Amino acid sequence: MAPVLSVENVSVRFPGARGDITVVDDVSFTLEAGQSLVIAGESGSGKSMICQTLLGIAPGAASVTGTRIDWKGRDLLRLRDHEWQAIRGAEIAMIFQDPTAALNPLITVENQIVDAIRAHRNVSRAEARARAIEVLGLAGFPEPEHRMRSYPSELSGGLRQRVAIALALSCSPSLIIADEATTNLDVSIQAQIVKLLRELKDRLGLALIFVTHDLGLASDIGGDLLVMYAGCAVERGPVNDVLTDPTHPYTRGLLRSAPTLKSSRANPLRPIPGQMPKPGSVGAGSPFGSRCPVVVDGVCEVQRAGWTSAGPRHDVACHRFALEGREGVR
Amino acid sequence: MSTLVADRIVKTFTVNRGGATRELRAVNDVSLTVAPGEIVGLVGESGCGKTTLSRIMIGIETATAGEVSYDGRPVKSRSDWRALRRSVQYVFQDPFTALCPTMRIGDALAEPLAIHRICPPAERKARVARMLEMVGLHPDVARRLPNQLSGGQRQRVNLARALMLEPKVLICDEIVSGLDVSVQAQVLGLLLELQERLGLSLVFISHDLRVVRYLCSRVLVMYMGEVVEQGAVEAVFDNPQHAYTRALLAAIPDHSRLTAGAAN
Numbered sequence: 001m002a003p004v005l006s007v008e009n010v011s012v013r014f015p016g017a018r019g020d021i022t023v024v025d026d027v028s029f030t031l032e033a034g035q036s037l038v039i040a041g042e043s044g045s046g047k048s049m050i051c052q053t054l055l056g057i058a059p060g061a062a063s064v065t066g067t068r069i070d071w072k073g074r075d076l077l078r079l080r081d082h083e084w085q086a087i088r089g090a091e092i093a094m095i096f097q098d099p100t101a102a103l104n105p106l107i108t109v110e111n112q113i114v115d116a117i118r119a120h121r122n123v124s125r126a127e128a129r130a131r132a133i134e135v136l137g138l139a140g141f142p143e144p145e146h147r148m149r150s151y152p153s154e155l156s157g158g159l160r161q162r163v164a165i166a167l168a169l170s171c172s173p174s175l176i177i178a179d180e181a182t183t184n185l186d187v188s189i190q191a192q193i194v195k196l197l198r199e200l201k202d203r204l205g206l207a208l209i210f211v212t213h214d215l216g217l218a219s220d221i222g223g224d225l226l227v228m229y230a231g232c233a234v235e236r237g238p239v240n241d242v243l244t245d246p247t248h249p250y251t252r253g254l255l256r257s258a259p260t261l262k263s264s265r266a267n268p269l270r271p272i273p274g275q276m277p278k279p280g281s282v283g284a285g286s287p288f289g290s291r292c293p294v295v296v297d298g299v300c301e302v303q304r305a306g307w308t309s310a311g312p313r314h315d316v317a318c319h320r321f322a323l324e325g326r327e328g329v330r
Numbered sequence: 331m332s333t334l335v336a337d338r339i340v341k342t343f344t345v346n347r348g349g350a351t352r353e354l355r356a357v358n359d360v361s362l363t364v365a366p367g368e369i370v371g372l373v374g375e376s377g378c379g380k381t382t383l384s385r386i387m388i389g390i391e392t393a394t395a396g397e398v399s400y401d402g403r404p405v406k407s408r409s410d411w412r413a414l415r416r417s418v419q420y421v422f423q424d425p426f427t428a429l430c431p432t433m434r435i436g437d438a439l440a441e442p443l444a445i446h447r448i449c450p451p452a453e454r455k456a457r458v459a460r461m462l463e464m465v466g467l468h469p470d471v472a473r474r475l476p477n478q479l480s481g482g483q484r485q486r487v488n489l490a491r492a493l494m495l496e497p498k499v500l501i502c503d504e505i506v507s508g509l510d511v512s513v514q515a516q517v518l519g520l521l522l523e524l525q526e527r528l529g530l531s532l533v534f535i536s537h538d539l540r541v542v543r544y545l546c547s548r549v550l551v552m553y554m555g556e557v558v559e560q561g562a563v564e565a566v567f568d569n570p571q572h573a574y575t576r577a578l579l580a581a582i583p584d585h586s587r588l589t590a591g592a593a594n
Contacts, residue, residue, distance in 0.1 A: 043510055157376075186375040187581045187582055190583070191580070191581035194583070213511060214583060215585050218585070253512065257511050257514070258540075258585075259543065260540050260584050260585060260586035261539065261579065261586060262586045263543050264564075265522065265544065269544065271512055271515035275482075
C-alpha cells in the first residue's frame with residue numbers, strides 16, 4: 001500500500017544570534033492509511049515542531065526545508081497559504097494537549113463544530129448540526145443532541161478532549177495528529193481516550209500520528225515508533241520491536257530511566273547522565289554523543305550516523321551499532 | 331519518635347451549584363501514619379482528596395474533623411503548626427510557580443533560615459552552597475534567577491529549599507510528573523539518596539503508579555475522598571483487592587507488558 005504521508009529529509013531552523021538554530025534535523029518517515037506512528041522524545045526533541053510543520057502552522061520565523069512532504073501526491077513544503085486552507089482541518093486534523101485552550105470558551109460545543117464544518121464544506125446549518133451529533137457520538141461524547149449545547153467550561157477535562165476529537169473528526173480527515181493529547185488527563189480517562197483513538201483509526205481507516213514522551217503510552221498505541229533526540233530521529237521500527245529490543249543508546253537509556261509497574265528498588269533506574277544539548281549546539285556529529293556510554297571516539301564527534309538495519313523494518317542511527325551490532329551497544 | 335500521624339481526617343467544602351449550596355466531602359475519615367525513614371505513596375486521580383489531605387497535614391488547610399499529631403503530640407495552636415513546619419516540609423508540584431521569579435536562588439534558599447531564625451546570617455551562604463551540592467547542583471546556581479534554570483534544576487532547587495531546615499518529613503505533591511523521563515529518573519534517584527543519607531520520611535503523592543511502585547514501600551489508594559486500599563506496595567500492586575485499584579492499575583500505560591517478538 002502506498003503511504004498517504006511521506007516526509008523526506010525535513011529540517012526546521014530558526015534564525016539565532018549566532019547562525020541558525022536547527023530544531024528538526026533531516027527527519028524522514030512514512031505513514032500508511034489506517035496505520036499509526038508514535039513520535040516519542042523528551043522536551044526539545046523537535047516532536048511538536050514536526051506536527052506543526054505537517055499542518056503548516058510552524059511559527060513564522062521558522063524556515064522549513066527538505067526534499068518533500070508528500071501528502072496524497074501533493075508537496076506540503078510548497079503549498080501556498082490558501083492551498084493550506086483546503087488541507088488543514090479538513091484532510092489533516094490535530095488534537096492538542098490542552099483541550100481547554102483549544103476550545104473557544106464563549107461558544108457552545110455545537111456551534112464550534114458547526115462552524116468548523118461550514119468553514120470547509122458547503123452545507124446547511126442543519127446538515128452541519130447532524131454531522132456534529134454524529135462526530136460527537138463517534139468521539140464517545142454522551143447524549144450529544146442535548147449536551148452539545150454546553151459551553152466548554154461546563155464539561156470535565158475528559159469530555160473537553162472528546163469534543164476536541166469530535167472537532168478533529170468533523171471534516172472526515174485522513175490523518176489525525178495527536179500532540180500529547182492525553183498528557184493532562186487522569187490515567188483512567190487517558191486509557192479511554194487512547195482506546196478511542198485506536199478504535200477510530202481502525203473503524204475510519206485514519207492514519208494517526210501520536211506524539212508522546214511516555215514510552216508506556218507508545219506501547220498502548222502500537223504501530224510504528226520514531227524515537228527523536230535533540231531534533232534528530234535516532235531509531236525507528238514497530239513499537240514492540242523498538243521497546244523490547246532497543247538498539248540506540250538513547251532509546252536504551254530512556255527505557256532504563258522509565259519506571260514500569262514491574263520496577264523495584266532492587267533494580268534501580270539508571271538515569272542518563274548529563275542534559276540534552278541546547279538547541280543549535282549539536283554540531284555535525286551524533287546528537288547523543290556527549291552523553292553516550294558507547295561513543296566511538298573520533299567518529300561520533302564529527303559525523304552523523306546513517307540508518308543501519310536492526311531487524312525487519314527496524315533501523316537505528318548509531319555508529320557503534322553499525323560497527324559492532326547489538327554487542328556494541330549493550 | 332518523629333512520626334507524623336493524620337488521624338480520622340475529614341474535610342468538607344461548601345459548594346454552590348446553581349444557587350443551591352451543598353456539602354462536598356473532599357476527605358472522609360482518612361488516617362495516615364508516616365514512620366521514620368518510610369516512603370508512603372498516596373495515589374488516586376484528580377479530585378480524590380490526596381492533595382487536600384496532604385495540605386491538612388502541614389496546616390495549609392484546616393481539617394473539619396480529625397487531628398494531626400507529630401512525635402506523639404497533637405498539633406493544634408498556631409505555634410504548634412509553626413513548630414511542625416520546621417520538621418515537616420512541603421514540596422509543590424510546579425517548580426515554575428513555586429519559586430519567586432525575581433528572587434535569586436541563593437536568597438530563596440536562605441529565606442527559610444531567616445524566617446525560623448536558626449542560622450547566623452554569616453553562615454547562611456555556606457549552608458546554601460552545601461545544600462545545592464547535596465541536590466546535585468553547582469553552588470554557582472545561587473546567583474541565578476529561576477528562569478535561568480531548566481525544569482529539572484528548578485525541582486532540585488525546590489527540594490533543596492525544603493531541606494534547608496533539616497526536616498524529618500517531606501511531603502512531595504506530584505513533584506516528578508512535569509519532568510521528562512530521564513530527568514524524572516535523576517530526581518527519583520536523588521530522593522532515595524536523601525532518604526538514606528538523612529533518614530527522611532516521605533509522603534509521595536502521585537497519579538503515576540509506576541513511580542510509586544519504584545519509590546514507595548507502602549501505598550494508600552484514595553478514591554472520592556476515601557482510602558479504598560492500603561498496604562505494602564508489592565501486595566497492593568501484585569494482588570489488588572479493591573475494584574478501583576485494579577482499574578487504576580489496568581489504566582497505567584506500561585511497556586513492561588510487551589514481550590519480544592509479539593505482533594503489535
